[in-house]
Amino acid sequence: MSRYYTAIVTGNVPVNKNHYLLSLRTPPETVKPLPGQFFMLEAGKGHDPLLKRAFSLFRITADGFQVLYRIRGKGTAAIKGLKPGDQLDVLGPLGNHYPAPQTGRIPVVIAGGIGIASVFSLIEKLAKKAYVFYGARTKDELLMLNELGTLSRELHISTDDGSAGSRGTIVKALEDFFAGNAELSAKGVLYSCGPMPMLRGVAGVASEKSLKAYVSLEEHMACGIGACLGCAVGVKEGRPGAGKKGMKTVYKKVCKDGPVFASEDIVW
């Protein structure tokens, strides 16, 4: 069961102006990815861009998997140029995954922007059981709304400019919804991926309600497998029973110890 192989591009299509959906056919005998895991994909055949780029599992397909990506710089620009039939070096699936909700817990998924790519397969797996909160800057940047509508228990949308769903941040929408929903406030478990300010907001909501929240983090990566120590994130660690006083910050690897962390452990 390999985690390092050459995949074949079967599709690479625009989802909107700045986002693409890449479909890969993987060889037999490759490790099946879990929601929250990611891949390091080759970005061009030359030395510039140099490093592989990290992308979350978006969705498992019959013959492989898909990645939903936003054009950002030269790496994603190179990947955008891939055509069906092209070969692509793939390393993965990597990292840990979103843990399943404990019995009795109600899953709430919060995504911001391209963070939707990371939680999509989780929502799919939770088969209409998850409350989904999904925010973007503007209507045009909301992706896969039809699919999300079908897969969610409830889909809540927000945009910064109010062009779709409620106006404001998705954390605001989440807070408002929690305020009117005692059951969720008591039994929710949060899963989130998106920009740092949003994750911080989600962590705040979770901590206020004493709920567990799992956040998926991003950090610049070189190896993706725990070897380079490049993807450090500060995590609180304490001797058991020593309480808050005994806590100190240690560096964990987003690629191996994460990308999914319990929000209470993060040094925000």
Place this chain on the structure above:
Amino acid sequence: MSRYYTAIVTGNVPVNKNHYLLSLRTPPETVKPLPGQFFMLEAGKGHDPLLKRAFSLFRITADGFQVLYRIRGKGTAAIKGLKPGDQLDVLGPLGNHYPAPQTGRIPVVIAGGIGIASVFSLIEKLAKKAYVFYGARTKDELLMLNELGTLSRELHISTDDGSAGSRGTIVKALEDFFAGNAELSAKGVLYSCGPMPMLRGVAGVASEKSLKAYVSLEEHMACGIGACLGCAVGVKEGRPGAGKKGMKTVYKKVCKDGPVFASEDIVW
């Protein structure tokens, strides 16, 4: 009249396994190239490959010009990827050109390998007046034979392996032909582009018969316009009248003083 502009790719097709013909549409008001001149073409949009690549004028077209090129390394590989409609940064035409034969002189054009690209438009211009000698390693590497047949006074072919034309080097073919042709030996003027050993051979023939020979040289280039001094070639320079004794070697720029040099001036 500009020599630095963005051209539009109108075609980029394989001529055989390893050679491509690139057609460019140039903006109005660009300088018209002459046989023997060359262009520096952008090789990829990133920083690796970094420098522009040098290519001879192959042929002038109604809306621009064509370049005939051989895939060699990463630069030509990048250029191979161009599709009709793509934009390409062009600097040129650059350098000097093949001088027209003086009255009464009979033009003899000798090309080896991809060197045919440089002399093709000269042959075309000489409109069936030139004896053309064209050599390659093997039959498959001979390009544009039909066109050359039409455009030449006589077309002589040789291949190293004898798979087309006479077996052996084109210099050998040239020597043989000269041996049986007193008129050419007396009135020929030679034009040549190809690998160094071939050019050296051509220079030898010219010097033996006391004929003028013009050779087009290649050297690694950065700027193409005489600024970097990277494309040096050793040339003999003497004080007028000082004779052989007064000669010394100076460095000339292939991009600006050449690419066409009188073979007698070169330090072979």
Place this chain on the structure above:
Amino acid sequence: MDLSVNIGTLKLKNPVMTASGTFGYGEEYSEFVDLNRLGAVVVKGISLKPMQGNPPPRICETSCGMLNAIGLQNVGLAYFLKHKLPFMRRYDTKLVVNVLGNSIGEYAKISEALDDAGVDAIELNVSCPNVKKGGILFGTDVKMLARLITKVRAGVKQAVLITKLSPNVSDIKKFAKTAEDCGSDAISLINSIPGMAIDIQTKRPKLKNVIGGLSGPAIKPIAVRMVYEAGKAVKIPIIGMGGIMNAEDALEFLIAGATAVAVGTANFIKPAVTIEIIDGLKDYVEKQGIEKISSITGSINAG
């Protein structure tokens, strides 16, 4: 056809090693690379006490290169001996441990402990560009370097002693010679070159540590030049590195004067690149009809 090379008394089955800090403790790559096939594995720099490393961001990409300021995060000597060393012992390859200290005494202490534990070779990292103390100080001062090597040499009995030189010097020959004179069995070079990058929107350095080490293909011409220069100054073997991405790059180093090569940044891009390089070297010597790959070392024709 013989791919083996000797680094002092150490015989490597082929000239391909991993570069310290780019291959974890060997374990991390064992899923992707048959470690038994490697000439040697060089593990991440070890200090006396565990080190936390620098705050993030620690890496960023540059044109044909990357900057890193890991800050030598490592598990420390004791943990390494107990938990990391046993893993590598299971493989039929040579184990080189990269060592970093804050003082000559620390370097000596770590080296002796590793020697006692039976590691095959010790690589003194006197050239880490991104820790404030130690390291690079020794690497850019010949007198300090001489004292350091002499002291460590005295305590190391079995293990082969390699000094990893800093590229951040005007005259690499002087440092190479010093290493040789003071009893290093081999030298390795180059370490990453101090560099930095700035985000022009935030005006913040792209690395929290401001300065980091530049590695990757961008630095290869500098590395090849330094190996060439060092090779003219010393007789001890040289382990060349800096930007090696494939067998052709590795050959450039061997021809320039290296006896072995180490592959760093390339592991991140192609986890199995070391194996590709070994296969590529084999191919080259076969095609060229070379009997012993060691005969390529320094075979440059610079006339």
Place this chain on the structure above:
Amino acid sequence: MDLSVNIGTLKLKNPVMTASGTFGYGEEYSEFVDLNRLGAVVVKGISLKPMQGNPPPRICETSCGMLNAIGLQNVGLAYFLKHKLPFMRRYDTKLVVNVLGNSIGEYAKISEALDDAGVDAIELNVSCPNVKKGGILFGTDVKMLARLITKVRAGVKQAVLITKLSPNVSDIKKFAKTAEDCGSDAISLINSIPGMAIDIQTKRPKLKNVIGGLSGPAIKPIAVRMVYEAGKAVKIPIIGMGGIMNAEDALEFLIAGATAVAVGTANFIKPAVTIEIIDGLKDYVEKQGIEKISSITGSINAG
């Protein structure tokens, strides 16, 4: 919005200069660039007598960079003054002449002649990586450097004196400080970094001179770091260069501590790149609401 900057007593209309050796004598680019728009033109290094330069091949491409070993081919002082200087005089831009000597006396002689001829600034090239004598010796020895600058300074009356530092040193701050202390009005850095490349088929170096200078985007992180370090050591203005390909790169140098920038290798790739950079800088200061571009110098937020 004010793009002008001061290099000593010299006021440039904007911070964008050309790097010596990459822009010929100005003439070569006049067809592609409106020279009047440039902050300054720095011409190819001038020596007392004409120089032949090195035998070919003189250049080769590397990953995101290039090596050159031109060997300072130039027309010599007398010819320059008579035939090249008058051309540049026709333009409304500042003219900087890069100077190379084999001895302190030669540097002084050339500088005085240029000063008399009224050039705006003299850039002492103490860092050429590919001529055997002179140059780099001064660039890697603080004492020699001090003597050189002191002597030249004494003879130069009008022209602004710039010292172009060698990147081939352990501690750039020392050399920057020396230049300042000895009376340099400004420093410029970095020159290309010694490097080499080998053709593995022929085993020959790709440059006939074996070693050449590495330039281009590959070296930018090293250059930005050195400008940052030098900027912390001196108060005189810094002209930053090394791998600048666009306005973003130029801004990185300004934010790191440069007052002006010089564009080298990029001219070869895009003959009009200097103009693009000037337009890009204008854009940036407009968008950021910056009144004087000089306020960006050293504005890095490294906290």
